[in-house]
Amino acid sequence: MSNEAQTVHIDDYKFGFHYPDNSVFKTRKGLDEDVVKAISSHKQEPDWMLQYRLQALKVFREKQMPNWGGDLSDIDFDEIYYYAKPSEEQSRTWDDVPDDIKTTFDRIGIPEAERKYLAGVGAQYDSEMVYHNIQESVAKLGVLFTDPETAVREHPEIVKKYFGTVIPYSDNKFAALNSAVWSGGSFVYIPPGVRVEVPLQAYFRINSENFGQFERTLIIADEGSFVHYVEGCTAPVYATDSLHSAVVEIIALPGSRVRYTTIQNWSSDVYNLVTKRAFAYENATVEWVDGNIGSKRTMKYPSIWLMGEGAHGEVLSIAFAGKGQEQDTGGKAVHCASNTSSVITSKSISKDGGTASYRGQIKIEPDLHDVKSHVVCDALLIDEHSISNTYPYMDIQSDDVSMEHEARVSKISEEQLFYLMSRGMDEAEASMTIVNGFLDPLVKQLPMEYAVELNRLIELEMEGSVG
Amino acid sequence: MEIKIEGLEAKIGDTPILRGVDLTMKSGEVHALMGPNGSGKSTLSNVVFGHPSYEVTGGRVLVDGEDILEMEPHERARLGLFLAFQYPVEISGVTVGRFLRRAVEIRFEGQKEVRTKGFLKDLREAMDFMEIDQQFINRYLNEGFSGGEKKRMEILQMLMLQPQFSILDETDSGLDIDALAVVARGVNKMRDHDFGALIITHYQRILDHIKPDFVHIMYQGRIVTSGGGEIVTELEKRGYDWVRAQYGQEEEVHE
Ligand SMILES: Nc1ncnc2c1ncn2[C@@H]1O[C@H](COP(=O)(O)OP(=O)(O)OP(=O)(O)O)[C@@H](O)[C@H]1O
Ligand SMILES: [Mg+2]
Numbered sequence: 183m184s185n186e187a188q189t190v191h192i193d194d195y196k197f198g199f200h201y202p203d204n205s206v207f208k209t210r211k212g213l214d215e216d217v218v219k220a221i222s223s224h225k226q227e228p229d230w231m232l233q234y235r236l237q238a239l240k241v242f243r244e245k246q247m248p249n250w251g252g253d254l255s256d257i258d259f260d261e262i263y264y265y266a267k268p269s270e271e272q273s274r275t276w277d278d279v280p281d282d283i284k285t286t287f288d289r290i291g292i293p294e295a296e297r298k299y300l301a302g303v304g305a306q307y308d309s310e311m312v313y314h315n316i317q318e319s320v321a322k323l324g325v326l327f328t329d330p331e332t333a334v335r336e337h338p339e340i341v342k343k344y345f346g347t348v349i350p351y352s353d354n355k356f357a358a359l360n361s362a363v364w365s366g367g368s369f370v371y372i373p374p375g376v377r378v379e380v381p382l383q384a385y386f387r388i389n390s391e392n393f394g395q396f397e398r399t400l401i402i403a404d405e406g407s408f409v410h411y412v413e414g415c416t417a418p419v420y421a422t423d424s425l426h427s428a429v430v431e432i433i434a435l436p437g438s439r440v441r442y443t444t445i446q447n448w449s450s451d452v453y454n455l456v457t458k459r460a461f462a463y464e465n466a467t468v469e470w471v472d473g474n475i476g477s478k479r480t481m482k483y484p485s486i487w488l489m490g491e492g493a494h495g496e497v498l499s500i501a502f503a504g505k506g507q508e509q510d511t512g513g514k515a516v517h518c519a520s521n522t523s524s525v526i527t528s529k530s531i532s533k534d535g536g537t538a539s540y541r542g543q544i545k546i547e548p549d550l551h552d553v554k555s556h557v558v559c560d561a562l563l564i565d566e567h568s569i570s571n572t573y574p575y576m577d578i579q580s581d582d583v584s585m586e587h588e589a590r591v592s593k594i595s596e597e598q599l600f601y602l603m604s605r606g607m608d609e610a611e612a613s614m615t616i617v618n619g620f621l622d623p624l625v626k627q628l629p630m631e632y633a634v635e636l637n638r639l640i641e642l643e644m645e646g647s648v649g
Numbered sequence: 650m651e652i653k654i655e656g657l658e659a660k661i662g663d664t665p666i667l668r669g670v671d672l673t674m675k676s677g678e679v680h681a682l683m684g685p686n687g688s689g690k691s692t693l694s695n696v697v698f699g700h701p702s703y704e705v706t707g708g709r710v711l712v713d714g715e716d717i718l719e720m721e722p723h724e725r726a727r728l729g730l731f732l733a734f735q736y737p738v739e740i741s742g743v744t745v746g747r748f749l750r751r752a753v754e755i756r757f758e759g760q761k762e763v764r765t766k767g768f769l770k771d772l773r774e775a776m777d778f779m780e781i782d783q784q785f786i787n788r789y790l791n792e793g794f795s796g797g798e799k800k801r802m803e804i805l806q807m808l809m810l811q812p813q814f815s816i817l818d819e820t821d822s823g824l825d826i827d828a829l830a831v832v833a834r835g836v837n838k839m840r841d842h843d844f845g846a847l848i849i850t851h852y853q854r855i856l857d858h859i860k861p862d863f864v865h866i867m868y869q870g871r872i873v874t875s876g877g878g879e880i881v882t883e884l885e886k887r888g889y890d891w892v893r894a895q896y897g898q899e900e901e902v903h904e
Binding site: 329555569595596597598600601602603604605606607608612615616617618620623 | 667668695698699700701702722723726727731732734737738740741742743748750755757789806810850
């Protein structure tokens with residue numbers, strides 16, 4: 183079999199290459215109970231998890247498709263492969279990872295990043311984590327960082343206690359789908375008082391065509407702990423569509439802080455429909471940094487439920503909608519306790535006819551006091567035919583609330599371009615400079631490596647955008 | 650460097666604004682351009698720099714004999730031309746330091762190594778000279794700057810970019826007396842080198858600091874008269890009425 187990657191040049195997407203489908207096991211196209219059972223038995227799961235999946239499958243079938251956000255009518259659930267196992271074993275060293283897969287991750291730069299600045303890395307290829315490793319020094323502190331299958335086997339008491347409690351399968355159609363066929367993802371547990379100062383990172387790669395990737399991530403930060411978890415994703419460019427539908431649950435116990443950073447860079451044929459939610463207990467802080475650059479349609483609104491006094495939640499959402507893309511993103515904060523605060527900052531860029539929509543919700547339960555919420559949505563339009571929408575929803579049932587909402591849409595102005603060009607920049611560089619400036623207040627909150635990565639991706643998207 | 654503007658005509662939408670401007674300037678010379686509000690002074694600067702809103706309907710702009718009217722604004726800048734804007738725009742999220750580093754890099758392409766190496770030192774010196782606080786290096790370009798700060802920033806950019814010819818569009822407007830002296834010092838410093846300028850202004854005071862070799866008066870989209878410093882004194886005394894009386898064209902006065 184050939185190891186030559188086939189690179190497809192569409193829109194300068196750098197990660198559009200793929201290797202032959204060398205899966206060692208793959209379920210047939212489409213979804214029914216047998217497919218779910220096959221996945222479960224392949225994972226040698228306990229019966230409780232199989233039952234959970236089957237329940238979720240029922241709910242998936244009953245639930246309607248969302249009737250808002252992007253157009254999903256092109257998704258054909260019968261044409262998708264729901265599970266593809268890329269290799270027999272998960273590896274702890276890159277040397278043991280099969281060649282195609284290792285080369286893929288080399289090209290994306292994961293092993294190098296691990297050496298340089300990560301506390302642990304998980305790498306998922308289609309349905310399974312093919313590599314999972316945590317630095318010994320971090321593991322010694324009692325930090326658990328594995329794929330969720332291993333967690334089901336080795337830490338069933340923690341998994342049973344939290345799995346599906348933040349996002350039940352009844353939440354929405356895609357959460358139900360994920361709960362039925364989930365595979366791979368991460369399980370993270372940080373013991374009380376432990377601070378993991380450098381990030382844990384998971385990387386998700388789709389290789390197969392017509393494929394559905396359904397990873398599941400569960401993060402539990404015990405009291406007073408800290409963790410920064412980062413995920414990145416890419417896929418080859420095919421003529422047909424793929425589906426990525428993850429569920430991410432975070433439990434931030436009292437006094438802990440969790441930061442979750444996503445740099446999503448799916449190819450332009452991936453539907454990215456992800457449910458992300460966190461519970462933040464007393465004095466806990468949860469931050470979602472959500473960068474959505476690629477995909478065909480993304481619908482994703484990371485949310486934070488502020489469950490205890492003193493809890494704080496932040497969502498920083500960055501979306502780039504290019505040609506044929508629809509980014510329907512934003513954030514939600516649900517205030518369930520007094521003395522809680524939330525900040526949602528959204529920055530979107532639309533170009534070449536792309537649509538970026540901010541969709542967000544602030545909900546404040548009755549009888550609370552000292553609740554603060556601040557929402558800022560900034561949109562930048564690169565040209566006349568691109569679109570930006572804002573859909574803020576508010577449901578405020580307490581009086582002692584300070585709520586601010588700002589929304590701005592700007593176009594790259596001729597005067598700004600002229601000014602920069604009069605200083606010697608060509609038009610492309612001048613637009614890029616304005617776009618980078620627009621994002622700067624957000625990007626500079628990211629750790630250096632991710633800021634550089636995000637800038638680079640946006641630069642690639644901007645290239646050739648100016649005629 | 651020689652800039653030769655010949656019969657330049659330009660309109661915005663359907664409104665003609667420049668109606669045949671003739672003006673020749675060389676580096677080594679300082680020209681002053683005066684004229685009532687709306688006479689077309691900023692339009693002239695914008696057209697010389699290739700602002701996309703204006704349509705050139707006639708004439709030429711030659712830089713050392715080469716017509717630049719087909720060039721993009723950045724190509725004109727790279728010839729060594731500089732425009733200090735009457736209303737500098739804010740570029741949010743782009744720091745003064747980062748912006749200037751890049752602009753200097755472009756201007757001195759080829760000698761990049763040398764220039765960017767000493768860049769920060771040069772910038773700090775220039776800032777001291779312009780009495781601009783060093784903290785401005787990390788501020789976003791023009792964002793939240795006071796009127797006077799914006800004007801000083803334009804001159805700082807000029808000092809860093811070392812153009813051969815600058816158009817300064819009302820750089821003196823809105824400056825307090827001390828700031829005016831600082832800005833004038835910046836321009837005069839440039840005159841040590843092979844440098845020329847067109848100073849657009851409404852007031853004599855900046856011209857007391859920067860002695861012009863030639864003074865031109867623009868009216869209704871044309872340069873109607875040129876001379877030496879005596880014209881400025883005349884204007885300060887008598888205003889523009891005599892210009893209107895002498896050069897006003899009946900059919901073009903719509904008010
Ligand atoms: N973008 C524009 N749209 C419409 N009219 C314009 C535009 N730019 C300039 N004009 C018009 O062109 C004429 C000349 O304007 P310009 O700004 O060149 O005058 P100026 O001599 O610089 O005046 P001032 O001394 O007030 O700065 C004015 O009548 C002005 O309203
Ligand atoms: Mg003007």
